[in-house]
Amino acid sequence: MKKLWLLLLAAGAMTFAPACTDDDDNGPSCPVKCTVPATAEIGSELTITGQGFDAAAEIALRNDSGVESKLENPQITATSYTGTVPLALTPGSYTVVLYQEGIWELGLVKLTMAADKDCPVLSITVPNAIRLNEELEIAGAGFTSDMQILLENAADQSRKELTVTLSGIGVTCTIPEGVSAGLYNVILKQGAYEWKIAESVPAAVYKRLKSVTANVTSEYEGATVEALAQYLFEMVKGTDDEMTEEEATATAEMYFAMGAFDSSTTTTAYTFTYDAQGNPASSTKKDLYDEEVSDWLAFTVDGNQLSATNKDFEEGTDGIRSFVWTLDNGRIEASTISYEKRDVNYLWAYDAQGLWSGVNYASDNSAYLTLTYNAGKFLGNGSNTMFTYTDAPQQNAIFGVDMAKLFLGMQTINIIEADHLAAICLNLTGTSSTALPTTVVEMDGSTPTITYTFDNDGYVTGANWQITGGKDMFFQLFDLNSKTSYTLVYE
Numbered sequence: 001m002k003k004l005w006l007l008l009l010a011a012g013a014m015t016f017a018p019a020c021t022d023d024d025d026n027g028p029s030c031p032v033k034c035t036v037p038a039t040a041e042i043g044s045e046l047t048i049t050g051q052g053f054d055a056a057a058e059i060a061l062r063n064d065s066g067v068e069s070k071l072e073n074p075q076i077t078a079t080s081y082t083g084t085v086p087l088a089l090t091p092g093s094y095t096v097v098l099y100q101e102g103i104w105e106l107g108l109v110k111l112t113m114a115a116d117k118d119c120p121v122l123s124i125t126v127p128n129a130i131r132l133n134e135e136l137e138i139a140g141a142g143f144t145s146d147m148q149i150l151l152e153n154a155a156d157q158s159r160k161e162l163t164v165t166l167s168g169i170g171v172t173c174t175i176p177e178g179v180s181a182g183l184y185n186v187i188l189k190q191g192a193y194e195w196k197i198a199e200s201v202p203a204a205v206y207k208r209l210k211s212v213t214a215n216v217t218s219e220y221e222g223a224t225v226e227a228l229a230q231y232l233f234e235m236v237k238g239t240d241d242e243m244t245e246e247e248a249t250a251t252a253e254m255y256f257a258m259g260a261f262d263s264s265t266t267t268t269a270y271t272f273t274y275d276a277q278g279n280p281a282s283s284t285k286k287d288l289y290d291e292e293v294s295d296w297l298a299f300t301v302d303g304n305q306l307s308a309t310n311k312d313f314e315e316g317t318d319g320i321r322s323f324v325w326t327l328d329n330g331r332i333e334a335s336t337i338s339y340e341k342r343d344v345n346y347l348w349a350y351d352a353q354g355l356w357s358g359v360n361y362a363s364d365n366s367a368y369l370t371l372t373y374n375a376g377k378f379l380g381n382g383s384n385t386m387f388t389y390t391d392a393p394q395q396n397a398i399f400g401v402d403m404a405k406l407f408l409g410m411q412t413i414n415i416i417e418a419d420h421l422a423a424i425c426l427n428l429t430g431t432s433s434t435a436l437p438t439t440v441v442e443m444d445g446s447t448p449t450i451t452y453t454f455d456n457d458g459y460v461t462g463a464n465w466q467i468t469g470g471k472d473m474f475f476q477l478f479d480l481n482s483k484t485s486y487t488l489v490y491e
Contacts, residue, residue, distance in 0.1 A: 028102065032057075034081075036096050036107035041114040042089050042192060046071060047082040054100050059083060061094040061109070068097060085111060087120065088146045088191035119188065119195040121147075124170075126186050127329075128354060128431060129398050130203035136162065136173040138186070138197075143171050150187040151179060154200050159187070181205065181397075181458065202398045205457045207490035208278070209401050209425050213269040214410050214486050220472060221479040223261040228252035231477055260474055268410050269293065270425060277301075280426055285312065297422060304328065306428075310418065316340070323419045331430040332423055334362065354431035356405075359420070369420070371405075378404040378433040380441075387437035388447065394436045397458040401425060401488065402432045407440060407463075411484075436460065446470050461488050 034050025048059065053076050060068040071083025091111050098104040124140040130151075138149065149162045149171065162173040186198035226249075233248035243251070255261065269286045285296040295311040306325045313321045318340055326334040331354075335346045345362035353376060359369040370382045377393070380386030387404050396403055402424060409421035423429050439447040446467050453462035463486040470480040 030098070030104045030106075031101050032098065032104075032106075034106055036109055039110045039112055040085055042085050042091065042111050043087045043114060043117050043120075044085060045082050046085050046109065047080050048096065048106065049080045051079060053077075053081045057081060057098060057100040059106075060097045060099070061085070061089065061111070062097050063089075063092065063094055086146075086191070087117075087193055090192045113192055117193050119197070120144075120190065121170075121188060121197075124188075124197045126198035126201060128201065130175070130184065130201055131206035131399070132175055132179055132181065132203055133205055134175075136175060137167070137170070138173065139170040141170075144190070146190060147171075148189040149173050150189055150194075151175070151203075152185040152187050152196075154183040154185055179203065204398045206399050207397075207457065207459060208274065208399075208427070209272055210489045210491045211269065211271040212401070212406065212410070212425065212486065212488050213267065214484065215265060215267050216482060216484050217263075217265045218480060218482040219263040220261045221481065223256075223472070223478040225249065225252045225256055228255060228261075228475070228477065231475065255474070261472060261478060270296070270421075272425060275301075280306065280308075283422065283425075308419070308422065320418050325419075325423070325428065327428065330428065331356075332428050335359075335419065337417070337419060348429075350430045355433060356429040356431075373433065376433060377435045377437075378402065381408065386441050388439045388441070389435055390438045393438060394452060395458075396432070396434045396436055396460050398432065398434055399427065400432065400434070400459045400490075401427060402429070402434075403452075403460055403463060404433060404435075404437050405429070406486075407437075440465060442467060442470065455490070459488070459490050461490075462486060 032050050032052035034048050036048055040046040055076055057076060058070055059081055060070045062068045069086050069089055072086055074081065074083040089111055091113055093108055093110050096106040096109055098106050121140040121142040124138065126138055130136055143166055145166060149164050151160045151162060160176055160179055162175055165172045181204040183200045184203050185196050186201060188195045188197050229249040229252035232251055233243065233245055236242050266288050267286060268288060271284045273281045275281045279301045280299040282299065283297040284293050286293045297308045298311055300307045304327050306327060309322045310320050313319055320337055320339060322338045324336045325332045332348045334348060337344050346368060347360045347362050347365065349357045349360055351357045355373055356371060358367055358371050360366060361368055372379045372382065377389045378387065386408060405424045409424050436452055437450060439449055441447055448465040448467050450463055450465045452460050455461050466483045468481050470482065472478045472480055
């Protein structure tokens with residue numbers, strides 16, 4: 001019976017730690033004399049003043065459930081013990097426990113939240129768009145395993161917690177099923193504290209362009225040799241260029257022999273392939289001047305550089321032989337273009353919203369290509385307004401090809417280079433202008449309305465417009481009806 005009693009006493013000594021007292025005649029005394037503050041802020045320093053703290057002393061905070069959390073970054077002096085209250089803790093009353101020559105309860109402290117707590121993670125970088133079917137990479141210094149990442153719907157403030165894994169640059173987050181396309185705030189949470197590290201970030205299912213085809217059909221009404229001959233005869237009558245009826249007929253026949261007024265259908269098409277890592281691998285093309293589809297670009301990846309060899313280049317011509325893009329955060333920052341006999345370096349420019357604003361010569365930063373916008377809507381090249389919009393235009397998916405720039409690249413001669421068009425198709429030109437133009441300004445001054453078709457994820461898969469009652473480009477004599485149809489395929 002005596003042995004049993006001793007065992008019970010020993011068990012009790014392990015369960016109940018003695019409080020810090022000045023004298024205790026029945027057992028060992030607390031090695032320190034101290035004062036515990038009544039309150040402390042979570043994430044801030046807690047200082048316990050007193051004497052007798054050992055260099056190896058540790059202090060923990062114990063909640064009502066018996067779970068202890070040690071003070072972080074302890075600093076021990078002859079007169080105090082100072083440590084940081086872990087951010088993971090929640091407000092409430094905690095027992096201050098000293099580990100030094102035993103376990104001692106020093107008193108109670110009430111933890112409160114700081115009114116304004118700085119985010120513990122520095123240099124945070126969140127992508128400007130979230131791919132719903134891929135992992136979300138967030139860079140930053142100071143992420144810890146007790147932190148959470150939440151997606152907060154900007155419309156209704158509902159939240160989804162992401163599965164977080166620490167990485168070499170920050171954290172890798174897995175987005176759960178059920179997150180729909182929209183705008184989201186990205187929230188960093190640690191214990192009772194949280195910080196909004198990104199606001200209104202668009203999220204959508206990610207797709208890449210596989211092919212784009214443009215078909216243009218043109219048909220002239222009333223275009224005859226006789227009508228053109230009569231027009232030419234009357235136009236120059238009484239001038240130094242006056243011609244006979246026979247000469248006017250011969251001139252008219254020459255224009256028709258050249259095919260100036262033939263009905264026609266032209267096709268422009270580009271395809272793109274990608275490697276296993278999702279990098280561009282190759283491209284083919286068929287443009288207005290090609291009878292057959294031909295190899296176009298072969299890509300090579302080297303770190304942050306994406307190079308391309310123009311397989312369509314012909315020796316002795318002045319076209320682009322090859323080019324190198326320098327990428328940063330998924331957009332082109334600089335390029336080097338190799339022509340037949342020279343290399344030219346360029347800098348790519350972006351506005352405050354991340355919209356591609358042009359290309360400048362690296363030598364003197366003078367403009368080579370200028371792109372203009374109005375409230376985020378792409379207008380055209382320099383002072384040329386090529387597109388107009390309604391007050392509330394339809395929107396393309398955020399990862400879809402910038403349609404207005406695509407129109408510009410595939411239909412306009414000598415405004416943008418081949419590498420610019422490839423960059424547009426590959427979505428390497430910064431933030432896309434998702435607003436879809438309502439009309440396109442044609443060379444004859446007409447402004448046909450553009451209609452669009454979409455897939456289930458909001459990507460534009462077709463665009464069509466028709467010009468009725470236009471005029472031929474030579475004499476503005478014959479009515480021209482034309483239709484342009486775009487087809488886009490994503491994967």
